[in-house]
Amino acid sequence: MVKVLFVCMGNICRSPTAQGVFERLVEQHALSDVIEIDSAGTHAYHVGEPPDSRAQATALNRGVDLSPQRARRVQAGDFEYYDYVIAMDSDNLKNLLAICPRGMRKKVSLFLSHQSQFDAQDVPDPYYGGSSGFEQVLDMVEAASDGLLTVIKQHHFK
16 A cells, blocks of 8 residues: 655645545546545644635536545654655645654655646645635646656556
């Protein structure tokens, strides 16, 4: 089993979107039984809450249901459990590396490092913006999800 954790700040916009999109992609590739996917936040602002309603609506328009998810905070044990800990932006990458045990740092990466379609390094936080920000997040997440799945397949399912 390959385990993937997506991480943003509050776990209500970007990382749940990434979780949902990646779950759908993994299902389309008939790998749901060998790839486990979750998401978390570096802060505990929204623990127990569902994803932001705008994130849910935008994802649902593309066939991705985020409603079953609930926010949680990343824990020290996540670095040992997960094979891939994927930060949505540089700030959250820094926060993750600050709590990551030394031997586990190779598991942590920026999500957009797994794609070449966008020049950006960070998936922007759409929380304080309009609906176009959530569309942009989905575009970026879809591109990076394809790249991440390619990496996982190359390293684990040759």
